[in-house]
Amino acid sequence: MQEQPIVIWGAGAMGGTIAAYLIRAKKPVILVDNNPVHVNEINLNGLKISGPIDNITVTAKAFLPEHLNSHFSKPFDTIFLCTKALHTESACYMIAPFLDEDGCVLSVQNGLNELTISKILGEKRTVGCFVNFGADILEAGHIHYAGRGAVVVGELSGQNTERLQKLHALMQLFEPNAITTDKIFSFLWGKLAYGALLFASALTNESIVDILAAPQYRNVLIALGKEVCCVAKALNIPLEGFNGFEPLAFMANSSIEESEKSMDAMVKFNQNSAKTHSGIWRDLAIHKRKTEVNQQLGVIVEKAKEVGVPTPLLKAIISGITAIEDGQPLSLKNLDRVAALVN
Template sequence: MKIAVMGAGAVGCYYGAKLAQRGHDVVLIGRPNHVQAINKNGLVFESGGIVETVRLAASIDPAAVTGADIVLFCVKSTDTESAGAAIAPHLAEDAIVLSLQNGVDNAERLSALIGRVVLPAVVYVAVGMAGDGHVAHFGRGELVIGPGAQSDRIADSFGPAGIPVEISGNAPGALWAKMILNCAYNALSAVSRLPYGELAKGEGVMTVIENVVAECLAVANGIGVSVPGDIQAAVAGIIKTMPAQYSSTAQDLMRGKPSEIDYLNGYIVRQGGALGVPTPANQVLYTMVKLLEMRAEQQTGT
């Protein structure tokens, strides 16, 4: 199949590389320097101690989604509307659009913009950009999506490419479960500039995480979302499965880029306020990251 990746950051490059290795026709749509490096040298794909070069197309033009059977929408939550508007005129009528983004409302926001169903996917992968045209994979790589004919097609295509796909009857709950993990770790990793394994050793850190998770669950309950599984065990498991991973929020701040904190802890704070659910732990983490962003803006003069 032809697969377009809108937003060729770490997540988009990882899944694009895996699918290209399986023989799918993949095009990555991203930043000029990144695209130039890929078109010149291929995508350097580092995983499990093995470094490979994956040959695939790359473009800076959103029109590159033209004719794609599947579009993996991997932009930051802050760019959902602008990127969605950019690809909307070029989408094939029967294209499957899959949102591989943090947060719980991106698929809904994108769907309203482009006028078609967008499937939300929960992403569990530890990846980072090691430079232009170079993606490094540290662990995991599975997706969780809701049921449907399109979901079956995705699972059938992605599985042979080494991308496990779980089809869940509670997709909203699965999205919330992932967001709770993000709320628990992302801001703390960003503020400390530590990976998850080191972060968890800090005095009082696990107590803060427990408070954040409890607030998130209270907000989810207030909205009427049932979060599946043992979320406390999942939170603890991140330390074991991704000990060397820095959060995406930390990676953004270390590069001087805006983060997605408004759609993570900030979202919990806003929803908690609307519901009358106290969210002090999330509020503190949200405020700390916003202060770091403000400092970065002052230092760069933007």
């Protein structure tokens, strides 16, 4: 019996990189992306991965969403959703006709997209995923895989299911150190805390390392991390650490020494990556498009309201990012305005 294809919905930096490794491992893969130039280039010349980790080109089949129906008559049982968080809802409605009743969507995204996916497609058809590797699209059909990072998959129910083991095995083809978890939201919230620091760095033109290592911004970054962790604690969500981020270092009663140690560890992790700036910065500085700020930091602020936790720094970051989306230049002054709230 022929193995059913794995659908990678969103062939950008994350989806494209994972897809290339699955294809190299001889897995049947179908790429779906809404960029016709990217789709055409992949079909004509293959999907190219370059960088310090690997330099490979794989033959791949890519489709625009509107063309899937004319090529495939049966629904799929495994779809990796790899779009930006702001496109999750619309992508789910497009995916719905192509997802088998007993199939699942794996959310390979940043944020709490699993909540949106489960509302539209059903909790039983939703599987959580956390990733922290570095990759960027350089041009159509070409992705720069800049640095390895944590990869975690987990059922929303926390159960260790057969499908979870299959998804884990697939992810190990990409990242051998990928793990499963019975508390996927602990990792997703941990990434939100770390992601808040990346949003702070994206207010400027400086690199991730330069901002995380800068002594003058340590106070605001630590306070920002504590803000997110305080919300998670109020929601009774224990956080999991990864790649230098240690949640216990960002609790309300954490010592400055603990916080500094974790900050230094995050600096070291990012120094080992060829990815100098976040995807958020690329959205603002290069692509000139909306970021995921409302779908990530905005969600935290909304959850904070529910539990009565103040989030002045998160709100200031959101305002700063929104201003840049509206045309304000990237500058250290943007981060200075946030830092002034602490200092």
